[in-house]
Amino acid sequence: MTTPDVGTRFAARAAELDAADPLRPLRDRFVLAGDVVAYFDGNSLGRPLRVTGEALAAFTAHDWGERLIRSWDEEVGASGATGGGWVDLPAALGDRLGALLLGAAPGQTLLGDSTSVWLYKLARAAVDAADPARDEIVLSDDDFPTDRYLLEGIAAETGRRLRWIPTDPAGGVSPEQVAAAVGPRTALVVLSHVAYRSGFLADAATITGLVHDAGALVCWDLCHSVGSVPVALDAWGADLAVGCTYKYLGGGPGSPAFAYVAARHHEALRQPVQGWFGRADQFAMAAGYVPAPGVRRFLSGTPPVLALVPVRAGLDVYAEAGIGAVRAKSEALTAFAVEIADEVLAPLGVELASPRDPARRGGHVTLRHPDAEAVVAECRRRGVVPDFRAPDGIRVGLAPLSTSFTEVAAGLSEVRSALVSTNCRYSDS
Numbered sequence: 001m002t003t004p005d006v007g008t009r010f011a012a013r014a015a016e017l018d019a020a021d022p023l024r025p026l027r028d029r030f031v032l033a034g035d036v037v038a039y040f041d042g043n044s045l046g047r048p049l050r051v052t053g054e055a056l057a058a059f060t061a062h063d064w065g066e067r068l069i070r071s072w073d074e075e076v077g078a079s080g081a082t083g084g085g086w087v088d089l090p091a092a093l094g095d096r097l098g099a100l101l102l103g104a105a106p107g108q109t110l111l112g113d114s115t116s117v118w119l120y121k122l123a124r125a126a127v128d129a130a131d132p133a134r135d136e137i138v139l140s141d142d143d144f145p146t147d148r149y150l151l152e153g154i155a156a157e158t159g160r161r162l163r164w165i166p167t168d169p170a171g172g173v174s175p176e177q178v179a180a181a182v183g184p185r186t187a188l189v190v191l192s193h194v195a196y197r198s199g200f201l202a203d204a205a206t207i208t209g210l211v212h213d214a215g216a217l218v219c220w221d222l223c224h225s226v227g228s229v230p231v232a233l234d235a236w237g238a239d240l241a242v243g244c245t246y247k248y249l250g251g252g253p254g255s256p257a258f259a260y261v262a263a264r265h266h267e268a269l270r271q272p273v274q275g276w277f278g279r280a281d282q283f284a285m286a287a288g289y290v291p292a293p294g295v296r297r298f299l300s301g302t303p304p305v306l307a308l309v310p311v312r313a314g315l316d317v318y319a320e321a322g323i324g325a326v327r328a329k330s331e332a333l334t335a336f337a338v339e340i341a342d343e344v345l346a347p348l349g350v351e352l353a354s355p356r357d358p359a360r361r362g363g364h365v366t367l368r369h370p371d372a373e374a375v376v377a378e379c380r381r382r383g384v385v386p387d388f389r390a391p392d393g394i395r396v397g398l399a400p401l402s403t404s405f406t407e408v409a410a411g412l413s414e415v416r417s418a419l420v421s422t423n424c425r426y427s428d429s
């Protein structure tokens with residue numbers, strides 16, 4: 001078999017696509033140093049923006065170093081990296097995120113805890129508020145592990161049971177499956193908008209409607225969709241949502257996650273971690289917990305102000321790009337990856353484990369091969385960084401703002417070489 005050099009073969013196409021890419025200049029805003037030839041994990045830990053280092057230094061020198069404790073209640077928008085107003089930062093940045101990327105009107109989104117902690121707080125609040133006859137929490141076997149574990153815990157704490165929707169690992173949850181799983185016993189449904197393995201993009205508007213028809217609430221996990229696909233929480237009629245900022249949004253390792261609670265639910269929901277930041281008139285330091293009005297009742301303790309500095313830089317670049325252009329580039333990137341995979345990886349036994357229809361796909365694609373684990377290890381030695389997803393997945397995440405088409409062609413060329421050398425080793429032994 002001839003072995004065409006994929007890098008060369010697709011390099012010309014990649015160069016044309018890069019030249020025509022309106023978002024191409026934004027790639028240079030990211031830190032692109034180091035030995036990485038192709039970064040295929042920007043959907044798991046996004047690259048930092050160059051401005052993030054400067055913003056953190058400015059924050060330390062000014063907002064923190066000079067303004068000191070005064071920054072907590074100084075007017076939002078004063079100079080510096082956060083602009084003061086730290087007490088209001090979770091809600092102020094939440095509103096900005098809501099407007100830019102979530103389709104959420106102000107007063108419904110907060111930044112602060114990790115996705116796991118937010119999910120616990122919101123899911124527990126929703127289950128506690130449900131009629132006791134609604135004794136089921138619906139989830140899918142394709143929900144992210146932390147989601148599954150948290151819901152197991154909540155079911156055990158509250159005497160509810162879990163009802164699992166089985167999924168095709170190359171696909172995701174369909175409206176028909178949800179319709180069959182929900183009913184008068186459903187308290188809450190928790191699903192991912194974009195599946196972490198296959199990249200399947202769920203029909204969130206239709207599914208939300210079906211859950212409501214059954215009289216239950218839905219919580220969307222947006223970790224793999226925020227910053228890669230348009231989200232329209234208010235228009236879907238969503239009840240609750242959570243998502244992280246260290247994937248597409250460039251918040252950095254362990255950066256604060258967000259929570260959305262539709263305004264119509266604020267009064268009725270009581271979240272379980274009732275700390276002072278969620279109390280009405282918190283600085284009165286009065287006796288007894290009284291939930292704050294509005295979405296603030298879902299806060300708990302002192303917000304991670306320092307860790308919100310990079311998130312703000314990430315939102316700034318999304319404000320420039322616009323999610324419509326980001327989604328268009330994301331579809332083009334995954335389509336290019338699928339095209340290369342079909343032509344040069346499929347003959348080596350690689351199968352696509354993601355939807356073929358770009359409209360049903362988020363920002364990553366997963367390729368399946370029995371030697372995936374060895375191939376990913378070999379790729380990493382070659383400066384190509386995909387993710388291994390057990391048992392046989394090579395996940396190729398293409399963060400739209402920081403990934404070029406040239407990078408896709410070069411990286412998949414190395415995946416091919418890694419497959420060839422891995423297969424050779426196997427056939428020699």
Ligand SMILES: *Cc1c(COP(=O)(O)O)cnc(C)c1O
Binds near residue numbers: 117146257
């Ligand atoms: C990354 C991810 C999480 C991570 O939760 P953490 O609390 O940040 O560890 C949760 N859900 C999904 C779907 C994810 O992709």
